Amino acid sequence: MAALMMENGQPSKTAWSAARYRAAHQIIEHGRIFADPLAVPMLGEAQADLLADAPRRAMRLFIAARTRFAEDAIAAAVRRGVRELVTLGAGLDTFAYRNPHPGLRVTEVDHPDTQAWKRKRLAETGIAIPESVRYAGVDFEKESIEIGLDGPAFFLWLGVVPYLSADGFAETLAFVAAGEGNEVAFDYAQSPERMAGARRAALEERAARVAKLGEPWLTYFEPDEIDAELRERGFTAIDDLGPSALAARYFDRPDVPPETPGGHVLHAR
Numbered sequence: 431m432a433a434l435m436m437e438n439g440q441p442s443k444t445a446w447s448a449a450r451y452r453a454a455h456q457i458i459e460h461g462r463i464f465a466d467p468l469a470v471p472m473l474g475e476a477q478a479d480l481l482a483d484a485p486r487r488a489m490r491l492f493i494a495a496r497t498r499f500a501e502d503a504i505a506a507a508v509r510r511g512v513r514e515l516v517t518l519g520a521g522l523d524t525f526a527y528r529n530p531h532p533g534l535r536v537t538e539v540d541h542p543d544t545q546a547w548k549r550k551r552l553a554e555t556g557i558a559i560p561e562s563v564r565y566a567g568v569d570f571e572k573e574s575i576e577i578g579l580d581g582p583a584f585f586l587w588l589g590v591v592p593y594l595s596a597d598g599f600a601e602t603l604a605f606v607a608a609g610e611g612n613e614v615a616f617d618y619a620q621s622p623e624r625m626a627g628a629r630r631a632a633l634e635e636r637a638a639r640v641a642k643l644g645e646p647w648l649t650y651f652e653p654d655e656i657d658a659e660l661r662e663r664g665f666t667a668i669d670d671l672g673p674s675a676l677a678a679r680y681f682d683r684p685d686v687p688p689e690t691p692g693g694h695v696l697h698a699r
Contacts, residue, residue, distance in 0.1 A: 442544050445521030448589050449473050451485045451493040463494040463680050468524040469553045495680045496695040500586055500615040503697040506582045507613050514583035519542045519590035522548055533563050537577055542567035575605055582611030591618045597646050607663040613699035621650040622690040660698045670696040
């Protein structure tokens with residue numbers, strides 16, 4: 431997997447940013463799309479400070495929708511008998527600490543510095559670490575993912591793919607696909623070149639901003655490309671939601687044209 435640039439002892443800056451979006455959604459939209467009672471405590475920011483500098487609405491709602499989509503897919507997988515969840519690039523995600531599924535073991539995989547900072551935050555806020563949680567610290571510059579799994583696993587892989595090289599994406603997807611019955615949920619972005627006007631300018635501005643943080647976007651996909659790669663690796667059931675489908679499912683907006691480009695979230699098994 432490609433490396434994300436880190437400062438020693440600090441979490442990924444984009445992991446911090448995603449945590450702010452999740453927390454802001456709880457305050458501004460009252461968790462309407464995705465309810466997470468731990469998002470604000472995990473962040474450790476005063477609500478007044480967060481509201482004074484509220485993260486951008488479009489990205490905030492996309493992150494809420496992608497998390498809701500992924501956690502709905504996890505629930506369906508558990509009903510099918512999956513008992514292992516692996517969160518790749520876990521960042522400050524809180525699922526493991528509010529896991530509603532008895533018997534589901536959660537393995538968080540991330541850079542050791544992000545994990546150390548996260549566990550410090552957990553201790554400071556009094557959020558308990560359940561016995562069902564384990565950690566696999568990986569320096570993605572030097573190490574491959576090596577974790578033991580007991581049966582089919584669901585891989586939660588949000589907010590990571592755009593930051594990987596094409597080779598890094600392929601390497602991680604191969605790891606996910608190696609186990610029979612494994613499932614995965616991840617998000618990806620279409621190229622800004624597919625967009626026009628203000629939407630293209632906004633995406634290019636965001637790409638420039640995260641690049642300045644040392645965590646540039648490296649990889650874009652088109653839906654047919656990602657579908658072909660998944661099927662080549664043995665995935666046959668693929669649910670891919672782009673802007674139109676996300677708007678209809680989560681925001682009561684059936685008017686968004688089906689071919690509208692933008693961020694996608696998908697589940698494959």
